[in-house]
Amino acid sequence: MIWQLVLLVVLSGLFLVHMAAFVDRRAALCGVLLLVPALGMEWLNEAVGPFWVAQESVFLLFVGCPVEKLVAYTVGGTWACMALGRRQGKPVWGCPPRWGGVIAAAALMATIEWVLNAGQSFRWIRPWTVFGALTYYAVGADLMFRTYLRLARAAVPAHLGTVKPRLLRPSRHRVALVLVVFSGLVLGSVPASAPAMTGAGTVAKPGSKPPKPESGAPKDFEGNWVSIVHQCLDCHKRQHPVEMERYIWGTHYKERINCLKCHGSTDHNQYVTLGYRFSLKTTGADGTTEIGSGEQRQYAEWWPVMVVRAYQACQNCHAPQFWEWIGLDRRPAKLENAATPFHGYLRYDHGISSWWDTQMSSFGLAERENWGDEIFGEGCVMCHSQTMEWNLAGTDPEHLRPIGEVFPDLVKQQRASLGTRPASYTGNGSLFLARCVECHARHTFSKEEALRPEACAKCHMGPDHPQYEAYDTSKHGWTYRLYGAYPAGRAPTCATCHMSEKAGDGHTIHVTNRGIAWNYKKGTPEFSQARDTMVSRCGLCHSKTRIAAVLDQVDVAAVEVPGRFRAQAGAVLKDLYDEGLVTPPFNPFFGKPVEMLPTFFHAMPWRTGRNKVSEAEGLFWNTWREFGSLSMETGAFHFNPAYLHWQGLKPADEFLGDLIDRAEALRAAQKGRRIHRVD
Numbered sequence: 001m002i003w004q005l006v007l008l009v010v011l012s013g014l015f016l017v018h019m020a021a022f023v024d025r026r027a028a029l030c031g032v033l034l035l036v037p038a039l040g041m042e043w044l045n046e047a048v049g050p051f052w053v054a055q056e057s058v059f060l061l062f063v064g065c066p067v068e069k070l071v072a073y074t075v076g077g078t079w080a081c082m083a084l085g086r087r088q089g090k091p092v093w094g095c096p097p098r099w100g101g102v103i104a105a106a107a108l109m110a111t112i113e114w115v116l117n118a119g120q121s122f123r124w125i126r127p128w129t130v131f132g133a134l135t136y137y138a139v140g141a142d143l144m145f146r147t148y149l150r151l152a153r154a155a156v157p158a159h160l161g162t163v164k165p166r167l168l169r170p171s172r173h174r175v176a177l178v179l180v181v182f183s184g185l186v187l188g189s190v191p192a193s194a195p196a197m198t199g200a201g202t203v204a205k206p207g208s209k210p211p212k213p214e215s216g217a218p219k220d221f222e223g224n225w226v227s228i229v230h231q232c233l234d235c236h237k238r239q240h241p242v243e244m245e246r247y248i249w250g251t252h253y254k255e256r257i258n259c260l261k262c263h264g265s266t267d268h269n270q271y272v273t274l275g276y277r278f279s280l281k282t283t284g285a286d287g288t289t290e291i292g293s294g295e296q297r298q299y300a301e302w303w304p305v306m307v308v309r310a311y312q313a314c315q316n317c318h319a320p321q322f323w324e325w326i327g328l329d330r331r332p333a334k335l336e337n338a339a340t341p342f343h344g345y346l347r348y349d350h351g352i353s354s355w356w357d358t359q360m361s362s363f364g365l366a367e368r369e370n371w372g373d374e375i376f377g378e379g380c381v382m383c384h385s386q387t388m389e390w391n392l393a394g395t396d397p398e399h400l401r402p403i404g405e406v407f408p409d410l411v412k413q414q415r416a417s418l419g420t421r422p423a424s425y426t427g428n429g430s431l432f433l434a435r436c437v438e439c440h441a442r443h444t445f446s447k448e449e450a451l452r453p454e455a456c457a458k459c460h461m462g463p464d465h466p467q468y469e470a471y472d473t474s475k476h477g478w479t480y481r482l483y484g485a486y487p488a489g490r491a492p493t494c495a496t497c498h499m500s501e502k503a504g505d506g507h508t509i510h511v512t513n514r515g516i517a518w519n520y521k522k523g524t525p526e527f528s529q530a531r532d533t534m535v536s537r538c539g540l541c542h543s544k545t546r547i548a549a550v551l552d553q554v555d556v557a558a559v560e561v562p563g564r565f566r567a568q569a570g571a572v573l574k575d576l577y578d579e580g581l582v583t584p585p586f587n588p589f590f591g592k593p594v595e596m597l598p599t600f601f602h603a604m605p606w607r608t609g610r611n612k613v614s615e616a617e618g619l620f621w622n623t624w625r626e627f628g629s630l631s632m633e634t635g636a637f638h639f640n641p642a643y644l645h646w647q648g649l650k651p652a653d654e655f656l657g658d659l660i661d662r663a664e665a666l667r668a669a670q671k672g673r674r675i676h677r678v679d
Contacts, residue, residue, distance in 0.1 A: 027081035201301030210271030250444035267305035275392030293591030327351025358384035370609035558636035562629030628652030
């Protein structure tokens with residue numbers, strides 16, 4: 001931005017010095033006329049909103065305020081008129097003086113626009129913006145020059161060439177005027193500071209304050225769709241220029257859906273605390289037995305009210321997709337058919353079960369206790385809140401009440417659009433908010449963006465869930481980078497395999513676990529249906545014989561062998577508990593020490609803090625979860641042999657070996673202590 005600011009200051013200084021020393025009153029008067037077409041176009045854009053004009057209005061404002069642009073127009077127009085007068089009737093670029101001047105002035109005005117908006121100058125490459133801008137600059141220049149020539153002839157009838165600028169001696173008034181205008185240009189060139197824009201809220205703890213608003217915009221808005229857009233863009237085009245660019249090029253703008261349709265028209269710059277109060281109690285691995293201490297816990301965040309309304313607004317127009325994503329109706333025919341039937345839902349899911357599991361898992365609870373809500377909010381919630389449930393709201397964390405009392409309109413809209421029958425732990429007063437923006441990034445909300453593998457990478461990476469790494473370095477991954485995504489390209493993407501089914505109305509079914517057969521127990525109808533779905537996906541490129549052979553082999557590498565690792569590691573750890581060589585860690589979900597098992601309610605990886613696990617338990621975690629058997633599963637199902645072997649099998653074998661060695665060392669140490677006591 002520095003070079004843009006320097007260029008702006010230098011050109012503005014040249015204009016103003018020229019005016020201070022050689023002011024032609026007729027030229028200055030005519031220079032103001034250049035504002036007529038510019039303001040006319042702004043008015044036309046306000047009333048009609050043609051696409052290219054919106055581009056000009058939004059993005060060619062690097063200096064921060066239209067006043068600076070209009071000042072630059074006037075100064076440039078004045079300079080152009082003075083230059084035309086000094087031509088003394090001679091042709092300009094081989095054209096008559098006025099027409100040559102029109103061309104020159106139009107080019108000059110376009111240059112001024114480019115200088116003022118160098119940060120977004122690539123927009124001028126687009127033909128309609130160049131043509132449109134040059135057209136209205138030319139109209140303005142022609143009007144300006146016609147008026148100037150008439151004034152000049154009236155003042156000196158003999159010949160235009162005798163019209164020369166009058167030298168005016170500088171005075172304190174003129175110098176002050178120049179300094180004021182120059183200061184306005186310089187100060188206006190500093191971009192406005194922008195408050196942070198986050199897709200989610202920020203952690204709200206007792207005594208915390210919401211982010212400080214930095215805008216003086218009104219709390220309420222009214223008008224037609226174009227005027228509303230311009231009221232919002234007037235500030236946000238300076239504060240968040242990229243976000244506004246995405247809106248202009250996005251689906252909602254093309255469909256004439258303005259900001260208020262999603263964000264509402266009230267409570268601008270107002271913050272609210274959204275809270276989730278829950279009991280540490282759920283169903284165990286059998287899907288029926290209750291586990292947990294039942295202790296009440298709470299998590300809260302600060303949210304802008306208009307963002308809360310925008311998150312809820314998705315379901316008003318896209319109710320089928322929203323309902324599919326939340327996943328409240330994803331029960332298998334029988335709970336025992338699910339591989340891990342916690343809550344009666346499927347795990348590893350973007351729906352509401354992910355939010356519940358994260359809030360209540362011993363993994364997440366221990367992280368909050370050890371490192372604080374901020375780490376929990378950034379490290380857990382940002383990914384596991386693809387669907388959120390809030391049952392409390394208030395002006396601050398100390399004054400929370402049922403969310404239906406604070407947002408009765410949103411709860412009512414939710415029930416109307418979804419026919420909501422929430423199977424939650426908090427009753428029917430909850431408000432579900434899906435983070436559609438995590439895949440359909442605001443404010444373009446593009447389907448194409450959401451279907452790219454990169455959209456999944458923010459969450460699906462790392463040792464705990466390395467799907468992106470396994471895909472990216474597989475044959476599918478490098479084929480995607482070379483040739484693009486199916487069907488236009490040759491490579492399958494995440495969406496090709498996991499999110500490709502269409503509903504009756506043509507929309508993509510927003511359930512991302514279709515085809516993942518091992519969410520269900522083998523031999524169940526759900527397993528067969530999911531496997532058939534995946535086979536149909538593979539069949540786009542491969543033969544059925546090849547698919548069957550590969551999947552049979554993958555089932556062993558991805559499920560059966562990791563299962564043996566987990567069983568053996570669990571048996572070693574169980575023996576250590578039984579022999580008294582390892583003391584179970586304090587588990588915040590149960591509110592007491594609990595032996596570790598391969599579930600998120602019975603196991604934790606933390607080696608420090610109140611919920612510290614022993615070295616043996618840490619090795620068990622790594623064998624079961626991180627760097628071990630999970631990488632085997634992920635590498636196998638993403639057909640990446642190197643990942644399966646070197647990131648999965650080899651580390652799992654090493655961790656299991658270290659666990660066995662640690663168990664022997666503990667037993668040897670215990671035997672040594674007994675011998676010492678006998679002696």
